[in-house]
Amino acid sequence: MANRLTHESSPYLLQHAANPVDWRPWDQAAIAEAVEADKPIFLSIGYSACHWCHVMEHESFENQEIADYLNEHFVSIKVDREERPDLDQIYMNAVQMLTGRGGWPMSVFLTPQLKPFFGGTYWPPTPRGGMPGFDQVLKAVMDAWENRRAIALEQSEKFAERLQEIGQAEDSGEQIDLHLLDDAYKYLESIYDFRHGGFGGAPKFPHTMDIEVCLRYSRRQPSSRALEMAIHNLDQMARGxxxxxxxxGFARYSVDARWLVPHFEKMLYDNALLAGVYIDGYRATGREDFARVARETCDYVLHYLTDEAGGFQSTEDADSEGEEGKFYVWTPQEIVDILGEGEGRRFCEIFDVSESGNFEGKNILNLPQSIEDWGAASNLDVVELRRELDVARQQLLQVRDKRIRPAKDDKVLVSWNGLMIDSLARAAGALSEPKYLIAAERAADFVFDKMIDDSGRLLHSYRHGVAKLAAYLDDYANLANACISLYEASFAERWLKRAIELTNLMMRHFGDPVGGGYYFTADDHEKLIARNKDLYDNSVPSGNSMAAVVLLRLSALLGNTELLDEAVTTIRVAAPLMKKHPTATGQMLAAVDRYLGPAREVVIFGNADSGATHEFLAELRRSYTPNSAIACVSSEKALPSGSPLAPIFAGKGPLPEADGTVYVCENFACQRPVTAAEAIADLRQSPA
Known part of the structure; x- marks a missing residue:
């Protein structure tokens, strides 16, 4: 029989709808039941692509004996962390305090007043490998609740107080200077794996924001190893x-130090961020292989993670047919049967496919050496070799697409869509691919059409025609940032107006007028035991760091110093964390880099779609100028009445008879106007 999750929209919750555990969704009815029955709450938080979440479901939540015990003694609540990141943040902090580590599935025991008193992550159903069994954990928790409740309640109060303290960072008043960037870089260099790439050891995550810090820092300190680290890291991931x-597209992370064996789930946010960093890697180096990876990653999202109406879906699972990675692995014979003996054996040698295998007897495709190096060592023409391999990859993909695909979580989340829209908007210009701008605008239109409530506020999650849940800080910040990128990619002023609307809502409902910075939840959000300020980057940039970036970008485009002051306050709130944990604050360090400058406003009169202006914009968008703000209006018409861009265009005009006019402004001063043709020459001579 189905439990009370059967009417939920989250694929993760629906996966548990047939469990014998009497799951409830997080709602007031479930909480009221715990209060009335005086039962502790068992809160289980996970997500649909989480492998160990599936394992614990199969082992424990489908176990009738364990289910009966849970149903008798607890009110069991199941939460999708992607739908409710507010709950995930609070109770993950609690689990980390309790155990010194975190992860999913997250398992937390709460008082009926929602205060945690015990928790952990995955437990096997019975004792195994030195771990206690979930059956033992449940009985121990129940024993504590029935026989030592005063101690449990005292502990829960202490945890609640500490959780409230964690969320109350305030303006530090610290000076924002280059020492923050210098010290962060030194730490990144100290932990960088110069053999395999990446920061730290196994398991290895992409750390896109740290790579961005290195790319930015290399512009300030060309003598550092920052660019070498960024290039090496991008190389190693793309070959792994x-x-x-x-x-x-990319899997979530690698279980080993050399990027070989992934945890096979593919997340929208990872691919959005990785597409963006490969675009920047291409712009910083001109390397076409980085452009290729960015393009293929964007295409993966467009082909496999796009809703029919245009929104971007959340994840593809690691498992298919009950096996992790089964969809992706190959044997040599399978490849030879498809490609033929000669080309098949060559493909196998290049992509590390052997009879013994590199993953549980089968093979994950990877490149132990670059195609260029392999071709040179084999005395083969690299251009012809690449052409052969591209055809082979398409043939193998066509066969693979006929396999049973991993399950997909097809819900659309505003925050993750914001990340993808931003990368696509930037990819459109950097890679000269108009289809990416079309897809980005379509996704943004989807959000504004389908994921807005009657009061004009964002809703966080959408699936199968239903949008729900009040949006969080990162929804507003990520989407506002994406809208600014859409404006700079298209010069359609509607996107800038959307960014301004979102930023005003963000400041009004999430800002802390006393301590500075932004809370993760709005001022009218459901009251929880703590209200956090989201300052740490995790797998995605923190809400405060994206807010700071948005404020800085808008202040430049609008000539608004109040927004600049707000950005500086937000940065100062995070300053102590940047000093202490640079690898957890990479996006805020990017905001620091933007704030310290040089930051340039490029103001253009001309036709963005043709002539010298178009050529200049193409050159500019291929250049690595991460702190630029770009505004353009046609020379043939005046700026629209009431345009928010009026301040940045004030006192400027097109040069007579020029096919495009460009003003470059820095530190509140503009250089003399030049023609677009002259600006192209200047850009080629001084790309920074």
């Missing part, structure tokens, strides 16, 4: 098994 060499 974490990258899908057939369909494009």
């Amino acid at each position: 098994g974490i990258y899908d060499h057939l369909g494009g």
Whole structure:
């Protein structure tokens, strides 16, 4: 029989709807039941692509004996962390305090007043490998609740107080200077793996924001190893098994130090951030292989993670047919049967496919050496070799696409869509691919059409025609940032107006007028035991760091110093954390880099779609100028009445008879106007 999750929309919750555990969704009815029955709450938080969440479901939540015990003694609540990141943040902090580590599935025991008193992550159903069994954990928790409740309640109060303290960072008043960037870089260099790439050891995550810090820092300190680290890291990931060499896109992380064996789920946010960092890697180096990876990653999202109406879906699972990675792995014979003996054996040698295998007897495609190096060592023409391999990859992909695909979580989340829209908007210009701008605008239109409530506020999650849940800080900040990128990619002023609307809502409902910075939840959100300020980057940038970036970008485009002051306050709130944990604050360090400058406003009169202006914009968008703000209006018409861009265009006009006019402004001063043709020459001579 179905439990009370059967009417939920989250694929993760629906996966548990047939469990014998009497799951409830997080709602007031479930909480009221715990209060009335005086029962502790068992809160289980996970997500649909989480492998160990599936394992614990099968082992414990489908176990009738364990289910009966839970149903008798607890009110069991199941939460999708992607739908409720507010709950995930609070109770993950609690689990980390309790155990010194975190992860999913997250398992927390709460008082009926929602205060945690015990928790952990995955437990096997019975004792195994030195771990207590979930059956033992449940009985121990119940024993404490029935026989030592005063101690449990005292502990829960202490945890609640500490959780409230964690969320109350305030303006530090610290000076924002280059020492923050210098010290962060030194730490990143000290932990960088110069053999395999990446920061730290196994398991290895992409750390896109740290790579961005290195790319930015290399512009300030060309003598540092920052650019070397960024290039090496991008190289190693793109050659490893974490990258899908057939369909494009990246898996969540690598379980080993050399990027070979991925945890196979593919997340929208990872691919959005990785597409963005490969675009920047291409712009900083001109390397076409980085452009190819960015393009293939964007194409993966467009082909496999796009809703029919245009929104971007959340994840593809790690498992298919009950096996992790089964969809992605190959044997040599399978490849030879498809490609033929000669080309098949060559493909196998290049992509590390052997009879013994590199993953549980089968093979994850990866490149132990670059295609260029392999071709040179084999005395083969690299251009012809690449052409052969591209055809082979397409043939193998066509066969793979006929396999049973991993399950998909097809809900649309505003925050993750914001990340993808931003990368696509930037990819459109950097890669000269108009289809990416079309897809980005379509996704943004989807959000504004389908995920807005009657009061004009964002809703966080959408699936199968239903949008729900009040949006969080990162929804507003990520989407506002994406809208600014859409404006700079298209110069359609509607996107800038959307960014302004979102930023005003963000400041009004999430800002802390006393301590500075932004809370993760709005001022009218459901009252929880703590209200956090989201300052740490995790797998995605923190809400405060994205808010700071948005404020800085808008202040430049609008000539608004109040927004600049707000950005500086937000940065100062995070300053102590940047000093202490640079690898957890990479996006805020990017905001620091933007704030310290040089930051340039490029103001253009001309036709963005043709002539010298178009050529200049193409050159500019291929250049690595991460702190630029770009505004353009046609020379043939005046700026629209009431335009928010009026301040940045004030006192400027087109040069007579010029096919495009460009003003470059820095530190509140503008250089003399030049023609677009002259600006192209200047840009080629001084790309920074």
